[in-house]
Amino acid sequence: DAGITQSPRHKVTETGTPVTLRCHQTENHRYMYWYRQDPGHGLRLIHYSYGVKDTDKGEVSDGYSVSRSKTEDFLLTLESATSSQTSVYFCAISESLQPGNTIYFGEGSWLTVV
Amino acid sequence: DAKTTQPPSMDCAEGRAANLPCNHSTISGNEYVYWYRQIHSQGPQYIIHGLKNNETNEMASLIITEDRKSSTLILPHATLRDTAVYYCIVKKGGSEKLVFGKGTKLTVNP
Numbered sequence: 001d002a003g004i005t006q007s008p009r010h011k012v013t014e015t016g017t018p019v020t021l022r023c024h025q026t027e028n029h030r031y032m033y034w035y036r037q038d039p040g041h042g043l044r045l046i047h048y049s050y051g052v053k054d055t056d057k058g059e060v061s062d063g064y065s066v067s068r069s070k071t072e073d074f075l076l077t078l079e080s081a082t083s084s085q086t087s088v089y090f091c092a093i094s095e096s097l098q099p100g101n102t103i104y105f106g107e108g109s110w111l112t113v114v
Numbered sequence: 115d116a117k118t119t120q121p122p123s124m125d126c127a128e129g130r131a132a133n134l135p136c137n138h139s140t141i142s143g144n145e146y147v148y149w150y151r152q153i154h155s156q157g158p159q160y161i162i163h164g165l166k167n168n169e170t171n172e173m174a175s176l177i178i179t180e181d182r183k184s185s186t187l188i189l190p191h192a193t194l195r196d197t198a199v200y201y202c203i204v205k206k207g208g209s210e211k212l213v214f215g216k217g218t219k220l221t222v223n224p
């Protein structure tokens with residue numbers, strides 16, 4: 001299994017509060033991703049990073065920001081959590097975007113916004 | 115990225131081979147076929163990928179038709195722990211995105 005650790009694994013928070021999810025990797029992979037998974041929508045890309053301090057938006061980036069100050073850590077922040085952000089969040093990593101390269105996923109962070 | 119079509123569900127008897135089909139008729143020449151699975155409440159797990167040749171690893175075999183418009187994932191001896199949702203994904207090199215469809219819910223029965 002790829003060395004990916006997500007924290008916290010479970011969190012309940014109130015509407016309007018800030019929340020930060022952390023993804024830590026031990027593989028020294030260049031690319032890191034945050035996905036969310038909701039019933040009826042499958043996995044959707046929120047943001048991704050292609051290097052330290054280099055990030056870009058995915059398909060559902062509104063309401064989220066990310067930061068990557070070190071190769072091994074990729075943070076996802078909900079500045080002001082809303083109930084629509086209740087979801088399971090998956091971090092993923094990959095070495096490159098070269099053809100045939102593989103993306104590996106973490107175990108997920110369950111977030112409930114009440 | 116090309117779209118894929120998979121049956122919504124399949125059943126398989128424990129110990130038998132599970133053959134999961136995927137149609138990707140609009141695949142282009144530089145797109146790979148990837149298979150992932152997701153066991154309930156866990157992160158997606160990479161299984162195998164291929165371009166045009168058949169591939170095998172310790173988990174499964176991937177058979178891609180000569181015209182590349184469809185493929186089959188084969189789990190040679192399914193166990194109860196193989197019960198999961200299996201996703202067939204087509205991805206081109208240089209793209210950061212894995213586009214997950216609804217997948218096939220495989221149930222392995224004792």
